[in-house]
Amino acid sequence: xxxxxxxxxxxxxxxxxxxxxxxxxxxxxxxxxxxxxxxxxxxxxxxxxxxxxxxxxxxxxxxxxxxxxxxxxxxxxxxxxxxxxxxxxxxxxxxxxxxxxxxxxxxxxxxxxxxxxxxxxxxxxxxxxxxxxxxxxxxxxxxxxxxxxxxxxxxxxxxxxxxxxxxxxxxxxxxxxxxxxxxxxxxxxxxxxxxxxxxxxxxxxxxxxxxxxxxxxxxxxxxxxxxxxxxxxxxxxxxxxxxxx
Amino acid sequence: xxxxxxxxxxxxxxxxxxxxxxxxxxxxxxxxxxxxxxxxxxxxxxxxxxxxxxxxxxxxxxxxxxxxxxxxxxxxxxxxxxxxxxxxxxxxxxxxxxxxxxxxxxxxxxxxxxxxxxxxxxxxxxxxxxxxxxxxxxxxxxxxxxxxxxxxxxxxxxxxxxxxxxxxxxxxxxxxxxxxxxxxxxxxxxxxxxxxxxxxxxxxxxxxxxxxxxxxxxxxxxxxxxxxxxxxxxxxxxxxxxxxxxxxxxxxxxxxxxxxxxxxxxxxxxxxxxxxxxxxxxxxx
Ligand SMILES: Nc1ncnc2c1ncn2[C@@H]1O[C@H](COP(=O)(O)OP(=O)(O)O)[C@@H](O)[C@H]1O
Ligand SMILES: [Mg+2]
Numbered sequence: 126x127x128x129x130x131x132x133x134x135x136x137x138x139x140x141x142x143x144x145x146x147x148x149x150x151x152x153x154x155x156x157x158x159x160x161x162x163x164x165x166x167x168x169x170x171x172x173x174x175x176x177x178x179x180x181x182x183x184x185x186x187x188x189x190x191x192x193x194x195x196x197x198x199x200x201x202x203x204x205x206x207x208x209x210x211x212x213x214x215x216x217x218x219x220x221x222x223x224x225x226x227x228x229x230x231x232x233x234x235x236x237x238x239x240x241x242x243x244x245x246x247x248x249x250x251x252x253x254x255x256x257x258x259x260x261x262x263x264x265x266x267x268x269x270x271x272x273x274x275x276x277x278x279x280x281x282x283x284x285x286x287x288x289x290x291x292x293x294x295x296x297x298x299x300x301x302x303x304x305x306x307x308x309x310x311x312x313x314x315x316x317x318x319x320x321x322x323x324x325x326x327x328x329x330x331x332x333x334x335x336x337x338x339x340x341x342x343x344x345x346x347x348x349x350x351x352x353x354x355x356x357x358x359x360x361x362x363x364x365x366x367x368x369x370x
Numbered sequence: 371x372x373x374x375x376x377x378x379x380x381x382x383x384x385x386x387x388x389x390x391x392x393x394x395x396x397x398x399x400x401x402x403x404x405x406x407x408x409x410x411x412x413x414x415x416x417x418x419x420x421x422x423x424x425x426x427x428x429x430x431x432x433x434x435x436x437x438x439x440x441x442x443x444x445x446x447x448x449x450x451x452x453x454x455x456x457x458x459x460x461x462x463x464x465x466x467x468x469x470x471x472x473x474x475x476x477x478x479x480x481x482x483x484x485x486x487x488x489x490x491x492x493x494x495x496x497x498x499x500x501x502x503x504x505x506x507x508x509x510x511x512x513x514x515x516x517x518x519x520x521x522x523x524x525x526x527x528x529x530x531x532x533x534x535x536x537x538x539x540x541x542x543x544x545x546x547x548x549x550x551x552x553x554x555x556x557x558x559x560x561x562x563x564x565x566x567x568x569x570x571x572x573x574x575x576x577x578x579x580x581x582x583x584x585x586x587x588x589x590x591x592x593x594x595x596x597x598x599x600x601x602x603x604x605x606x607x608x609x610x611x612x613x614x615x616x617x618x619x620x621x622x623x624x625x626x627x628x629x630x631x632x633x634x635x636x637x638x639x640x641x642x643x644x645x646x647x648x649x650x651x652x653x654x655x
Contacts, residue, residue, distance in 0.1 A: 207457040213442075215447060
């Protein structure tokens with residue numbers, strides 16, 4: 126049986142399971158969309174300038190929650206339950222199993238970004254993204270960075286019960302300083318400087334370039350290079366720290 | 371293809387300064403049910419997980435179906451079925467779905483429905499894993515290990531924590547493995563389980579094998595006899611490897627005193643005696 130077929134089966138299996146866990150599905154899927162609708166309707170009230178910040182911001186937050194948050198939770202759970210170890214005892218190659226698992230997160234991220242953009246267009250009357258390829262490229266970069274960091278971060282989480290505390294200690298500050306709801310340049314200097322070395326702001330800058338200003342990875346070298354550096358560091362950290370049990 | 375399924379020579383494993391396995395050697399023939407029997411912390415899980423490829427050994431030579439398990443080759447894993455000591459499962463997966471998903475990982479799996487019946491989970495096909503009782507969960511573990519139709523099955527404490535009735539049911543399922551011609555390596559700290567299921571048993575204590583052989587021979591092979599009788603209202607006991615001489619002396623003395631040896635018994639030690647003696651913290655006697 127080929128590795129690709131096994132990865133595909135695992136992906137299908139993960140998709141089915143995803144929808145069976147209503148609270149995980151809610152936090153992964155509904156929360157960013159709920160934030161978008163709430164903030165856009167209550168605070169932005171159709172103001173174009175604010176929507177141009179909010180739509181890429183929520184899209185970036187969605188990338189982080191579907192990959193970093195979801196994988197940190199998932200891998201902690203799978204490891205604690207012994208499911209990772211059980212899978213390693215089967216003939217499925219590690220790459221196929223983990224590939225199927227990660228692909229399910231990637232799928233969530235892609236669908237979320239599309240939903241956020243579609244809501245921006247159909248509900249709030251924004252134009253379609255100016256650079257669809259750049260949108261795909263920055264989404265992919267964000268997925269790579271936050272997927273790798275999520276896998277690596279699960280190594281630091283001692284058990285599943287404490288996973289929400291650990292994950293939110295990273296996720297909540299990140300979304301508040303990275304310009305999800307308002308432009309990051311409105312923040313006090315030190316916070317802005319912190320956001321500038323962390324990846325989420327750069328994912329959002331890249332998405333904003335693709336959606337709003339029509340800039341691609343080459344026109345946004347700071348975002349692109351910072352994210353590539355985080356991707357390299359994240360992948361190395363994930364590979365180094367990954368444990369089956 | 372050789373007749374040896376598992377060969378272990380001078381296996382060693384240390385965790386930091388803890389030496390969990392200290393030079394263990396044994397062989398398991400194809401088609402044999404081999405039991406590793408020993409108290410908690412003896413090193414059973416460490417040993418089987420090295421054979422399964424889950425842990426790296428510190429020393430020694432290990433062959434499993436002709437492979438070195440440390441290399442984690444899929445060709446070997448296709449031929450193994452593994453029941454881990456503490457394996458959880460996805461709570462929201464149905465029994466049939468889980469067994470079918472695992473079946474699809476193997477080149478020539480067993481029929482999932484038949485496997486579910488084999489472990490005695492028929493009627494539970496549509497139940498979620500989290501709705502199963504502890505015993506049923508363990509049988510799901512067994513089904514997932516068997517559905518790939520493995521040649522060699524590892525069972526690490528398959529019935530720990532079961533009530534006696536659930537244990538009997540599980541034994542029935544495990545006995546069917548022998549009928550299917552599987553090689554089985556079973557660990558347990560229940561003596562009756564080793565006796566009921568294993569063709570050969572090795573007793574492990576503190577990381578060393580202190581005895582091995584067929585459950586019947588383990589007692590007999592030690593050539594110790596226990597002679598006991600009632601004397602002045604209490605039971606007198608003697609152990610010997612030469613019961614003829616001992617009996618001759620005891621009966622002669624009794625006759626000289628004009629007594630009878632009431633309730634005279636001559637016993638070979640049972641596996642239980644051997645087990646208790648070998649695994650006692652301090653030597654008995
Ligand atoms: N991962 C580990 N790290 C450190 N020590 C361990 C680990 N696993 C087992 N041990 C120790 O090794 C010894 C043997 O354990 P184990 O193989 O689990 O025994 P058993 O399965 O017979 O109960 C015990 O002293 C145990 O505490
Ligand atoms: Mg054990």
